[in-house]
Amino acid sequence: MNDEQALIKRALAFGDSEAFSALVKMHQGKIRAFLVRLSRNYDVADDLAQETFISAYRKLAGYTGKGSFQAWLFKIAYNNFVHYRRSAKRRSEVGEQYAVHIEVLHERYETLSSEQYDLEKAMRQLNEQESASISLCHSFGHSHREAADILQLPLGTVKSSILRGKARLREILVLQAAMEQAS
């Protein structure tokens, strides 16, 4: 039994919030990075991530252990994001705050190389479906099937979103590099 499974078992059996806090520490970096890519706003992503972990703690008994715990968390996170996005008022706030936060990008991450910085900038130009599919499958290690389950999309849609998104990413990154060289 690995650390994660032991912590889940402790949190489930004894309602041990310390064990769950350890799980939060283990997964917060990925969940928040995913939500930042979707919401394009660090404060919103943090709020959604907090909601995600709190509802995960409350729904922990509903985690059957069939899929990975991380996939279960990502599904809750994505559902929270979808719920957030449905509010038209909130959606209008995203653009305003995105411009402010991109300048402080370096301070937010554990480490951020220039390549990762370019990638994060490029990811923001993809649509939500492309960004989410690529993030889940290529950045956070989920299978196409898991991503389809998390995003509640057909498997084929996830695969085509990844292909389309990666092609766009290449174009954007090449363009960004050309602009950097020119300046």
Next chain:
Amino acid sequence: MNSKLDKQQSGHDPLDQLLAQPALLADRGFSTRVARELHAPASRRRLVFVAMAACWATIVALFTSPQAIMSTMARLAALLEGAVYRLVPDLFNAEIGTLGQLIVQSSLSSILLLGLVFCAGLAVFIREQS
């Protein structure tokens, strides 16, 4: 970046490699905030539920029917009335005694009203805290 993104002959896609190393958000107190949130509302909720359960158990233990509750309330009101008369006899012997009697007679309604106000206050408090 341009050359970096071209597929290398080895078959490794640089874009895939870059995507596979996502920049992760630094914790910076996030886990602590979540832990605080996990503890606080749960304890408050638990406290409210325990209090409600205790109240319910007491009511069930004391009364056999809603009619029994009403008659007990009436007896409680009469007891309070007697207590108030004993504590402040002068007040009721004085000219304003009639007013005092009126207040005491409506003590049952007052208790019920106070109970309702208390419940409403408690509900507002819980709503604000959660």
